[in-house]
Amino acid sequence: MRRLLDVLRRLRRAKGPLRLRKTPAIPAGRRGLILVLALTSFAIAGDLQPASLATTRTDLNAKDQARVTAVSRPTTDFSKPEPFELMQGGAGTSRKDVSRDSFSQFSANISFEEEGTFKLGNALFRKNWVSSPSSTQASDGLGPLFNERACQNCHLKDGRGRPPQGDAGTTSMFLRLARDVSSAEEKAALADHRLLNLPDPVYGTQLQELAVPGLKGEGRMRVDYQERKVELTDSTVISLRKPTYAVDDLAYGPLDPRTTLSPRLTPPMIGLGLIEQIAPADILAHADPDDRDGDGISGKANIVRDGPSGELTLGRFGWKAQAASIRQQAADAFAGDIGISTPEEPKHWGDCTAAQEKCLATPNGVQARLGPAEAPAPVMDLVTFYSQNLAVPARRGLASPDVLAGKKVFYEIGCVACHTPKFVTRRDAPDKAQAFQLIWPYSDFLLHDMGPDLADGQAVGEATGNEWRTPPLWGIGLTETVNGDSFYLHDGRARSLVEAILWHGGEAQKARDRFAATGATERDALVKFLESL
Template structure:
């Protein structure tokens, strides 16, 4: 039986004190590119991109929200365990007092934080309605929903984040709504590089197709094109002789409607990330994440990890990036605004262009009507639309762990630790006492991520620079909720492009800084590999 944790009226969690321990076009109009699709010089420049910080921003060396007593409590409770004979205290409550203890079913990722107020529940539900809202093309009699596109990838947030969960690649007759191609190129001139170095931009879009390939369009307009995927199977033999087949994808674009892509435009496939626990991630003190960074591998363990540093589009402040596949967004609001504009083509106060990702080269797109209604505001999604969607995204609860005391799960946890997985998948944090929402303050949480960038090897490289992230780097994906993917989303596709069809394949794709941990898993006994997978399924 799950027990609800005791908390104060402010939502503060008390557990830390009590816890003990070369692309070319063919005659069919199709372009195929092996990922990464960069010139040798561009890739070399990308890999030499180092972590520097703006002159007016100093990374915090330690947390400023805690007194000496609290610092000691936090340090104690976040120490990695060495006792795998039993669960750790409060381990079942992955999201602290905000954890959802509702019955496991397809709605497991769609519950609100358990400790928000009654009034906030109304705000959450309003945000949920807007998250599910289907936008329509202009002009429309439903003016409050007017403004889709003109070019777009989805009609609603929920279309990509189905049941608030994980996207998937198109399989069989399934569509590609929850997966798309990011388009970008590296800086071509010192002036452009200076814009990246000064946090003015994260990269440069394709001159014609913009920042992502949009495979839908409103009536009367042609979509930009469509993503193509070709898979090649390759057998990998494990240490005990067992064989696993991995599929190697090659991505391309077909039916390009507005001319060729730029010669140096890279294609980066992305599936939608799960939405749970985002507000708690936002509440982690930057010092705790930065304290895990080791860009020069000073400890010699082969794992470096470095932060992505970006600008907050609302305030202009330079901040730690922590959201998105390459940690390219500092806040949930930025992530939401970017998706509303890029994915759906709907403008909002901090992304006011009603034509979304349409470029100047797409004259037909710019000639289409927009959904701006002066009586409603200057944008298609005026205030408070984005504030409500952001609140909803901030308060989607992490489900409680299952089977934490199962002997195989405990053994799998030990294998996970001993293989070196926690070098990147850092188990736990205690959130800031100064978090904006009291429900997120001072919570012991278990995301299993350090939210840093890591070189994941050539096999997973996309060749695309995103702010400080180079073409081989990805943010460590949080693992909480991992075990409910099949329940919520009816599939088990993992990694940034869903190439892995199960957790074993996902682990075997790890390279670069994660190669040692990957090899430790590959060389483990079948019993230990199965136990580690069972541990992941309990998260």
């Protein structure tokens, strides 16, 4: 599969769009291979490849494919903005005035009726769940162990979370827990993608700091920082803070000695529906897991099991691309963060484990008249729709000379090798608001080795302990406006965009070093460009 994807990627880069028609631009041998690629189902681990892992786009005719390839090609002209660059979320881009609510606007191209659906989903996203039993029968089921009572309390203003700050708590950054394999059965389950990783035998998949009355929270995350001075080529000194993590006040005994702690900041919610509709072929075309072209960039896909169908599919959401769909990501968050069961994750006691007997004896919030889950299908429908239609804000100042100069630096030092500027979404997207849109997420949605400094040592599916999904950059310039602070990377260790860049290692080391070698004018321009996104 890797060899096949590499061949396909090389052909696309070398000769432009793949078309099933005769053209002098494609030698006869390659035309034959393209025909084979288009007509053959490929095998993954002995199974026929599902449509969700197709390596060619089946939603486009030859004319559309040519248009998509042309408009998606990286620019070489930095004298002016590119066509449509202002509208980085396509036709759904929000043109509202910049404010703290810039990440909370609905897609501009949904219907009036859909606006109502969006608002209902927003109400559920903000809803505080309560413990069972309760007189508010449609709102009980919290926990018994949990990190927050509402989705919005983690995704602050639909933006990113923040690391613990004094007594402010840790509700928008969590510690994921996972341990090494201990049996042949566990190894086989991981190899077959039936499990992403293995939970701590007592504390489960995530540290839960809060609990319903009568129970104790599992413990408290502790973060300690050490300042590290970095001198740039022009003698500018930047201070980076290196975090270390531990758990205090463990309530149910020690963690397994093999359990690793991985901090995860909640990411922004904007543009998720558009990301969901990027054709898998366009993401897989950037994959080069064995670095066959020798450029030092080895992006790879995280192949996961789709919850409802059980088919292998492309992971694209989460810090390690572990979720294939918005709905599955939402179901995982309901179960892990709030302790609410859904049809996708029918875990009425959330992340409670067999070792936590008192937790499992606590009443749950299932109401027979509403269905067999605490958040039944209609709730999931509304929350999913809301999450799919949070608009990406329009660019700002994109014609400024500083922004254009910074964009050129972004390209020249190699950031675009992972932060792919643009895609065109599927023409056959289920929701026409996300169909055939030119979007600018600045991510390839693949896994990359980011070096030992950012490593968490925790494997998730195909992702190793050194690998992270490239996060989208759209909206990053509004972080402080929306969230009132500027914390970046998976654990919020970076307090500025410059710090975030300087933490890059592994596959991004060359780009990071080129940034460190530029002068202050070029660095400032690059930051101006990022702030315009």
